[in-house]
Amino acid sequence: MAAAESTSKRIPYFLITYLVLWIALFEFVLPINKILPRPSIVILSFGDLWKDYRLPVNFLSTVTGVYFSIAVSYFLIFFLKSILIKKDHLIIDFITSLNWFSRYLPGMVMGLFLIYWFPFSAWTTIVFITGVAFFSLASKFGTELNHLDRAYIDSAKSLGADSKAISNKIIWKSIQRNIADHILEMHGYLWGLAIIFEFIKGGSGLGSIFKQALNYNDLSALFSVSVITAVTVFAGFHAVNFIKTKFIHWN
Amino acid sequence: MSVLKLENISKFVRGYAGSGQLILDDLNFEINIKEQANYVTAVLAPSGAGKTTLLKIISGVEEQTSGKIFLQGEEYKNAGGLVPFIPEKASSFPWMNVAQNIKFALELKYKAADAQKLNELISFVGLTGYEDHFPDERSLGFRLRISLARALAVAPKLISIDDPLRNLHGETKKEIKQLIKKIPEEKNIPLLIATTNISEAIEMSDEIILMKKHPGKILGIIDLNRELISGKNQKYIEEVKQQITKSFAEQENSQLVSDAGIK
Numbered sequence: 001m002a003a004a005e006s007t008s009k010r011i012p013y014f015l016i017t018y019l020v021l022w023i024a025l026f027e028f029v030l031p032i033n034k035i036l037p038r039p040s041i042v043i044l045s046f047g048d049l050w051k052d053y054r055l056p057v058n059f060l061s062t063v064t065g066v067y068f069s070i071a072v073s074y075f076l077i078f079f080l081k082s083i084l085i086k087k088d089h090l091i092i093d094f095i096t097s098l099n100w101f102s103r104y105l106p107g108m109v110m111g112l113f114l115i116y117w118f119p120f121s122a123w124t125t126i127v128f129i130t131g132v133a134f135f136s137l138a139s140k141f142g143t144e145l146n147h148l149d150r151a152y153i154d155s156a157k158s159l160g161a162d163s164k165a166i167s168n169k170i171i172w173k174s175i176q177r178n179i180a181d182h183i184l185e186m187h188g189y190l191w192g193l194a195i196i197f198e199f200i201k202g203g204s205g206l207g208s209i210f211k212q213a214l215n216y217n218d219l220s221a222l223f224s225v226s227v228i229t230a231v232t233v234f235a236g237f238h239a240v241n242f243i244k245t246k247f248i249h250w251n
Numbered sequence: 252m253s254v255l256k257l258e259n260i261s262k263f264v265r266g267y268a269g270s271g272q273l274i275l276d277d278l279n280f281e282i283n284i285k286e287q288a289n290y291v292t293a294v295l296a297p298s299g300a301g302k303t304t305l306l307k308i309i310s311g312v313e314e315q316t317s318g319k320i321f322l323q324g325e326e327y328k329n330a331g332g333l334v335p336f337i338p339e340k341a342s343s344f345p346w347m348n349v350a351q352n353i354k355f356a357l358e359l360k361y362k363a364a365d366a367q368k369l370n371e372l373i374s375f376v377g378l379t380g381y382e383d384h385f386p387d388e389r390s391l392g393f394r395l396r397i398s399l400a401r402a403l404a405v406a407p408k409l410i411s412i413d414d415p416l417r418n419l420h421g422e423t424k425k426e427i428k429q430l431i432k433k434i435p436e437e438k439n440i441p442l443l444i445a446t447t448n449i450s451e452a453i454e455m456s457d458e459i460i461l462m463k464k465h466p467g468k469i470l471g472i473i474d475l476n477r478e479l480i481s482g483k484n485q486k487y488i489e490e491v492k493q494q495i496t497k498s499f500a501e502q503e504n505s506q507l508v509s510d511a512g513i514k
Contacts, residue, residue, distance in 0.1 A: 151342035158310040160332025160359045173346045250345045250387045
């Protein structure tokens, strides 16, 4: 634990070293190359991204898609928890069957079908990411339910708690922290899926900027969008973590 | 006055492929509060005798396969709130702080938590000043205090506690013993305690129910003379210990925890 903490404290030094190396190597030593763009050109390319690649719209499209989907899937789990608790419900069988399929059929393949069925819909990305996030969270919910400490339920039941109070105040609260941790774990994965989905589908989103930049052979745009994506994923992760520690804490 | 009466309580747990196990076999006993007794009843049995199952059935957490339970003369099927059960690990809810844990129980009983009642309970279990502390990663003694306050919050007829002293040591064990004894003394609420330790059963209770295992069955009930025990009458205490040991020896139960706490 202490080793991991000290490593994370050293990360900014690594980032500064990479930045200095990049500036030194690609601005002065190798200004013309096909590996990484010149820093000065990257700074200039932000203007082009804004105008030519419609950065604000595409950026907002992906950010909204990812976080709206996370929020929807979280609240779906919250509202369906009383059903998910019942182990012999049809919805549980449905989720279990889809989880079984997803072991052999990657979720991205299902995404291709969505693109085929709804090629022009702006909602397709949201539906896809929500689907992936929901089934992952539902699966996590099931696993946590199996590992739930029965003593909490026994105590509450003996105090006179009814099934609604046990579901809302005991089972959900007991599982909620691990659900939030799971959202943090899959946060980067969902971002990756959203970008690949948009890349294949086209239309709007950061993925479509990547596609355009590759089509135009625009290394500086590719680099700039990568930096923007990394900064956004970093900020998003910490925002989700902040919400988790602020509202779902045990100490 | 009859606090609790069990009539022909049995518990059978069905296993896979038609197999099953009889956990409790036809238990019959009655807890009667006598004058000038505090009233603590200990269920003394080796591990695996079904003590926890018995406590859970009495608390309404589990259902018996057959038999009837009477609480203060009335038969009940769902004991919710009448007999709070405190598990061995004293499961105070880790996502709630001390005050919230107790409020949870007060709200179950009274719909709203009265601040005075809350403070009185916190003070009774010795947690004043720790109201906003979370039980997660705190000692078992701390969590047990919360669980006891929560149990008291629902104004129960009886509290069942599963081996409360088993994992406690030193000063904490002494303090928790005192706290447990304080409940019947000051709140007039009888306790039913499961234990594997002969000395603790004698020290804590007014009456001991002896159980054997495979399946759980009552071997006998020993009424204790509280005055002699409080006066540390070693001769009497030794006699009771011998009586208990003899009963278990007859049943060839070797897993009972000895005085020294050695299995």
